[in-house]
Amino acid sequence: MVPLKAKSLSLHWEFMFTRSMFETDDMIAQHQLLTRVAALIDNHTIDTTLGEHYGAITAANLQKAHRQLETGRAVGKIVLEGF
Structure with missing residues (x-):
């Protein structure tokens, strides 16, 4: 803190x-x-704070979004749709 x-x-x-x-x-x-x-x-x-829009939530798109987050360099929101 x-x-x-x-x-x-x-x-x-x-x-x-x-x-x-x-x-x-x-x-x-x-x-x-x-x-x-x-x-x-x-x-x-x-x-908007949209950074990336990967489309429908699929295993491949979820992996892509997760990889981006793991870099520690993601800026803005990462969107997956179709929940």
Whole structure:
């Protein structure tokens, strides 16, 4: 922990579906936030954190993704679909 503290690093976590899961009074705020983010992505104002998209989850694609992670040089999200 001390090496992280010296760099003033912090970790922030927010569960995206808290409002809908607990049906909070401000549930509509999540819809508004996601709509705004979608528009920013569509307008290329912000980019996604997608690093690699390997397609369907197959043994070969899973191995490819795992090999990339093992290099320690993966940047962004690695996506496999079809779970």
